Amino acid sequence: MAKTGKSVKRLASARELATLVAGYYEECHRAKAEGVPVGWMPPMNGGIEIFYAMGLQPVFPENFSPVCAAFGAALSHFEAAEAMGYSSDLCGYLRNIVGYVHSDMHGPGVPLQGLPEPDMIMSFGGGCVPAMKIFHILEHRFQGAAVFRADMPQVAVEEIREHHVEYATSEMHRFIDFLERTTGRKLDMERLREVVALSDEACRLWDEIMSYRRFSPAPITASEIGIMFVMVTRQGTKTAVEFLERVRDEVAQRAHKGMGAVEDERVRLFWDNIPLWHNMGIFNYFESSGGVFVAETYSAAWSLRLDPDDPVRSLALKSLMSYPLVSCVSIDRRKEMVLKACRDYAIDGAVFHRNRSCVPISLGQEDIARALDEELGIPSVFIDADHMDSRSFSMAQFQARADAFMEIILERKRAGRA
Numbered sequence: 001m002a003k004t005g006k007s008v009k010r011l012a013s014a015r016e017l018a019t020l021v022a023g024y025y026e027e028c029h030r031a032k033a034e035g036v037p038v039g040w041m042p043p044m045n046g047g048i049e050i051f052y053a054m055g056l057q058p059v060f061p062e063n064f065s066p067v068c069a070a071f072g073a074a075l076s077h078f079e080a081a082e083a084m085g086y087s088s089d090l091c092g093y094l095r096n097i098v099g100y101v102h103s104d105m106h107g108p109g110v111p112l113q114g115l116p117e118p119d120m121i122m123s124f125g126g127g128c129v130p131a132m133k134i135f136h137i138l139e140h141r142f143q144g145a146a147v148f149r150a151d152m153p154q155v156a157v158e159e160i161r162e163h164h165v166e167y168a169t170s171e172m173h174r175f176i177d178f179l180e181r182t183t184g185r186k187l188d189m190e191r192l193r194e195v196v197a198l199s200d201e202a203c204r205l206w207d208e209i210m211s212y213r214r215f216s217p218a219p220i221t222a223s224e225i226g227i228m229f230v231m232v233t234r235q236g237t238k239t240a241v242e243f244l245e246r247v248r249d250e251v252a253q254r255a256h257k258g259m260g261a262v263e264d265e266r267v268r269l270f271w272d273n274i275p276l277w278h279n280m281g282i283f284n285y286f287e288s289s290g291g292v293f294v295a296e297t298y299s300a301a302w303s304l305r306l307d308p309d310d311p312v313r314s315l316a317l318k319s320l321m322s323y324p325l326v327s328c329v330s331i332d333r334r335k336e337m338v339l340k341a342c343r344d345y346a347i348d349g350a351v352f353h354r355n356r357s358c359v360p361i362s363l364g365q366e367d368i369a370r371a372l373d374e375e376l377g378i379p380s381v382f383i384d385a386d387h388m389d390s391r392s393f394s395m396a397q398f399q400a401r402a403d404a405f406m407e408i409i410l411e412r413k414r415a416g417r418a
């Protein structure tokens, strides 16, 4: 298997993704050329719905990083960032985007013509430290851009109280004022309700699609998880809803016909932490011995439901909760979420990606693996790698661990049948 590989996509609908990704980046460039204000922002906050409702163009530098990794363009950005003094221990998303914006942004080798320069920069504050720092660095790089910094509190999901939501709602109103003053456009509340309803529908469809992974054999696996692109960049649009409907229809049909994504599903696997964007093909590696990834931690981030009748409050709550569900969550809560997913999806084994440059999501993995073993009898394996940086991944080491792990699970299953 190659050191860098794409995953094999079995769903016809998931194969549309390349067109959707290219279409989104074309739209970003077209917007800039036509004078539509372009704003750079972190994903997982309510800013995207407000942007689409006001006819503004949202751009997500964090999301561009996996695109760079998949196209093999990230290494030159890492080198540029490291030459500026940024440590290779820092988050791969941060190093990629810092190196990218300080290189030729539209030069040869940059995927999809790169990103259009920002007219506005939004920093929402709710995420981890690197997620915030990316935007502070961008403010220095693009000094002509108008800057909005939301003062969102970082609160664990289980500790969010009414006063947090009220404060976050007031920050969303301050954000709307900023956009209206900066762009001269007015937010139409009726249009915002429509956009929030579309966003909510996308979340509902997402949950429905994920629920079909409980079927055995599973009709959709982690190899197709790139479909989350629409949950990051297209929230609140018909494009996202219509695409997810096509995925749902195909997945439902396959589930009811007993058609697995992998013909010979023998071992149901759970993936913890962010995928290896530079080598999505490793999801397929386990398939030769019947291993199929039917659940993962990351996909829980897109399950938040919104209330179109109270759109601003809903988006404030989304901004408070999205990041904490993934990276700012207590270890106890994460343990609870992983154990629940492993029960719900009838998991036989868990693969923990020990992610070198993402400390927030890697913290507590040993405790979670122990709980899986002690409470559910589910074995785990640790894979040392990085979500962005292929230099931190050894294929030989990965194969040795993965093969031994699959052997243990298959042996247990054989013994269980004897």
Ligand code: SF4
Pocket (backbone or CB within 6 Å): 091, 092, 093, 094, 128, 129, 130, 131, 274, 327, 357, 358, 359, 360, 361, 387
């Ligand atoms: S959660 Fe991890 S991957 Fe995401 S921005 Fe923070 S450090 Fe980077």
